[in-house]
Amino acid sequence: MAKTLQERRAERQLMIVLLPSLLLLLAFVIYPAIYSVYLSFTNEALTGAAARAPRFVGWRNYTRLFNDAKFWNALFVTFVFVLGSAIIGQFVLGLVSAIALRRRLVFRTLFSSIILLPNAAPEVVAGFMWISMLAGGDHATLSRIVSFFGLPTADWLQVFPLAMIIVVNTWRGIATAMILLTAGLSTIPQEIYEAARMDGATPAQMFRRITLPLMMPTILLYMLISTVSTIAVFGLVYALTRGGPGGATELISIYIYNQSFTAYQLGYGAAVAVIALLVSLMLGIAYVRAAKVEI
Amino acid sequence: MSVAPPGESANCVRGDLMAYATLSLISIFCAIPFFWLLIASFDGNAQLFLRWPETWTFANYLRVFAKEDGAKWLFNSLFVVGSATFLVMVLSGLGGYALSRTRAWWKLPFLYAILLIRVLPSTALVVPLYKFLLTLNNAEGALLRPIFGSATRDIMRWTGFIDGYLGLILVLATMQLPLSLWIMKTFFDGLPRDYEEAALMDGATMIQRIRRVLVPLALPGLAASGLFAFMSAWGDFLLPLILLSSPELQTLPLGLFRAFLRINEIDYGLLTALAFIYLVPAVVAFGFARRFLVQTFSGGVKG
Numbered sequence: 356m357a358k359t360l361q362e363r364r365a366e367r368q369l370m371i372v373l374l375p376s377l378l379l380l381l382a383f384v385i386y387p388a389i390y391s392v393y394l395s396f397t398n399e400a401l402t403g404a405a406a407r408a409p410r411f412v413g414w415r416n417y418t419r420l421f422n423d424a425k426f427w428n429a430l431f432v433t434f435v436f437v438l439g440s441a442i443i444g445q446f447v448l449g450l451v452s453a454i455a456l457r458r459r460l461v462f463r464t465l466f467s468s469i470i471l472l473p474n475a476a477p478e479v480v481a482g483f484m485w486i487s488m489l490a491g492g493d494h495a496t497l498s499r500i501v502s503f504f505g506l507p508t509a510d511w512l513q514v515f516p517l518a519m520i521i522v523v524n525t526w527r528g529i530a531t532a533m534i535l536l537t538a539g540l541s542t543i544p545q546e547i548y549e550a551a552r553m554d555g556a557t558p559a560q561m562f563r564r565i566t567l568p569l570m571m572p573t574i575l576l577y578m579l580i581s582t583v584s585t586i587a588v589f590g591l592v593y594a595l596t597r598g599g600p601g602g603a604t605e606l607i608s609i610y611i612y613n614q615s616f617t618a619y620q621l622g623y624g625a626a627v628a629v630i631a632l633l634v635s636l637m638l639g640i641a642y643v644r645a646a647k648v649e650i
Numbered sequence: 651m652s653v654a655p656p657g658e659s660a661n662c663v664r665g666d667l668m669a670y671a672t673l674s675l676i677s678i679f680c681a682i683p684f685f686w687l688l689i690a691s692f693d694g695n696a697q698l699f700l701r702w703p704e705t706w707t708f709a710n711y712l713r714v715f716a717k718e719d720g721a722k723w724l725f726n727s728l729f730v731v732g733s734a735t736f737l738v739m740v741l742s743g744l745g746g747y748a749l750s751r752t753r754a755w756w757k758l759p760f761l762y763a764i765l766l767i768r769v770l771p772s773t774a775l776v777v778p779l780y781k782f783l784l785t786l787n788n789a790e791g792a793l794l795r796p797i798f799g800s801a802t803r804d805i806m807r808w809t810g811f812i813d814g815y816l817g818l819i820l821v822l823a824t825m826q827l828p829l830s831l832w833i834m835k836t837f838f839d840g841l842p843r844d845y846e847e848a849a850l851m852d853g854a855t856m857i858q859r860i861r862r863v864l865v866p867l868a869l870p871g872l873a874a875s876g877l878f879a880f881m882s883a884w885g886d887f888l889l890p891l892i893l894l895s896s897p898e899l900q901t902l903p904l905g906l907f908r909a910f911l912r913i914n915e916i917d918y919g920l921l922t923a924l925a926f927i928y929l930v931p932a933v934v935a936f937g938f939a940r941r942f943l944v945q946t947f948s949g950g951v952k953g
Contacts, residue, residue, distance in 0.1 A: 365751075366752060366753070366754055368856050369747075369748035369751055369752045369754075370748065370752075370754070372744035372745065372747065372748050373744065373745045373748035373749065373752075373760075375741050375744070375745075376741045376742070376744075376745035376827055376831060377745075377760075379741070379820065379823065379824040379827060380763075380764070380767065380824060380827060380828070382782075382824075383779060383782075383820065383821050383824040383825075384767055384770070384775065384824060384825075385767075386778075386782065387775045387778035387779040387782055388770060388775060388778070390778035390781070390782060391774065391775065391777060391778040394777065394778055394781070399781070448676055451672055451676070452672075452673065452676055454669075455668075455669035455672050455673050456669075456673070458665065458666055458669050460666065460669060460670065460673070462670075462673075465677075466673045466674075466676075466677055469677040469680050469681050470676060470677060470680050471936065471940065472680055472681065472684065472933070473680050473683075474936070475881075475929075475932050475933045475935075475936035475937075476684075476885075476929055476932065476933075477884060477885035477887070477903060477928060477929065477932050478885055478886075478887045478903070479887050479902075479903040479906050479907050479925075479928075480687070480906070480925045480928055480929050480932075481683070483687070483906065483910060483921075483925055484683035484684065484686060484687050484925075485683055486698070486910070487683075487686045487687075487690075487698050487699065487700065488682070488683050488686070490698055490699065492699075494697075494699035494700075494701070495698075495699060496682065496683075496685075496686065496699070496700050499700075526679060526680065526683070529676065529680065534943050558661075558665065583769045583771075586771055587771035587772060587773060589771075589772075589773045589887070589888050590885075590886075590887030590888055590891075590903070593887070594887070594907055594910075607773075608771060608773035608774075609773075611773050611774060611776075611777065612773060612776070612888075615776075615777045615780075616892065621777055621781065624777050625777050625778065628773070628774035628775070628777055628778075629774075631771055631773070631774040632770060632771070632774045632775075635769045635770055635771055635774070636766060636769065636770070638769065639765070639766045639768075639769030639770075640766065642769070643762065643765055643766070
């Protein structure tokens with residue numbers, strides 16, 4: 356295939372206009388990702404002797420990791436957090452909202468706007484608002500709601516920290532689940548429901564036999580996407596609890612931050628980061644393959 | 651549409667009622683946390699708890715600008731996020747065009763790479779990123795100090811990679827690039843090549859083609875790309891947390907977070923007013939971006 360001179364010049368120009376983006380991504384994403392693998396094999400620190408002359412320590416950070424109860428705790432907390440907020444909380448409430456919003460309701464736009472609102476709030480503002488919601492003492496909003504129903508109040512973030520951050524993250528992510536699942540619902544042809552109704556199917560039967568099976572691909576993609584993005588959650592939980600009390604809400608992202616910038620153990624922090632990178636990357640590859648993304 | 655049989659319409663009404671009930675409950679859950687922020691920011695004696703103000707006042711908002719800190723944080727945020735957004739729009743416009751039009755071998759690998767970059771959690775990247783930026787920063791300092799002497803710190807506040815505007819702007823922009831490139835690439839895919847080819851026939855240069863033909867055509871795409879970059883950069887907390895330490899450089903999320911940690915002397919009126927000011931641009935941008943949300947979430951990986 357002989358390319359004309361003009362075509363080759365055009366190709367070169369295209370390469371040149373893409374170059375700045377490529378350089379930035381190489382410098383601030385690709386290089387750090389590779390560099391973190393290197394760092395994870397050193398005893399690099401932020402201060403002290405190790406900061407001046409870091410040494411290569413082989414697999415020591417990784418063996419330490421596997422014997423570190425706090426690392427397993429962070430993995431466990433992250434797992435419960437993802438399961439509770441992304442897989443169950445956001446999914447169920449998002450699906451319910453998406454199905455309910457398919458009806459021609461009077462306040463449809465109002466409802467969907469309100470559900471989108473938490474997603475628009477910056478992480479710190481969201482954390483800030485929930486500190487007020489969940490504060491100890493009888494005046495906090497949640498305590499008032501709970502005591503209205505005659506139930507005992509508590510210092511919510513101290514007594515049920517993990518459950519509370521799951522509630523908060525569910526609150527924040529209903530919208531994304533709703534949007535994705537609405538897109539999936541709209542691909543199901545209305546005629547199928549008509550036919551089922553003719554045959555006397557109940558709404559529950561239609562949901563189980565039609566909606567769920569036909570939505571399966573969308574649901575699977577949603578699960579992958581939301582798992583990846585929930586693993587990356589940092590600011591929302593950090594602003595609320597900073598990982599406490601006693602590591603009860605120390606997500607893997609917060610653990611990396613604390614190890615690196617509070618304990619100054621960059622090498623060890625990098626080893627934890629490499630694990631998080633690998634898990635996310637595998638989920639990402641699964642997503643790209645499952646979604647058959649058109650390029 | 652035919653008229654539904656009586657049994658059906660009763661069913662339909664019951665379904666509608668159930669939909670209203672569940673949507674109302676979910677909406678209350680979504681809206682409740684905002685009440686405190688909104689009401690306390692107008693309360694003359696704001697507390698951590700939701701309460702009906704005895705006196706309604708604008709004083710909290712006035713204090714944001716009278717007390718220097720709040721206004722400074724707002725300026726820093728606007729400047730840093732504004733610059734990053736502008737940079738993203740320029741780079742993603744050019745890069746998206748290249749990705750859409752090229753037939754070179756690197757097209758597919760590049761596109762797969764930016765899809766996968768989007769799944770990397772930024773918390774896992776910040777450690778090496780911090781080290782790398784520190785090295786760049788020290789090199790820049792060593793280069794500038796012999797020339798500018800004691801003025802170096804003032805210059806580095808703008809051009810430094812750690813604790814300087816430039817570093818934060820570049821990194822914030824880079825983090826938004828994958829999604830924005832993707833949006834612009836998809837957008838240009840939908841634009842016919844006829845216009846450019848006509849311009850090319852007329853002997854227009856690359857620059858002329860971009861300015862006269864592509865920029866006007868690409869404005870809707872650029873708006874989407876800019877909106878998403880703005881929203882994500884505006885809400886970001888991790889990067890300023892790691893890259894900034896000087897009080898005079900603090901952005902809104904950082905200032906709010908640190909002010910809130912000073913448990914004993916929290917001025918809730920001021921902070922809620924500031925948080926509300928911080929919230930408004932995000933909500934407005936989200937409102938504009940709403941119609942792009944579906945395509946973006948289902949097209950790439952959610953950000």
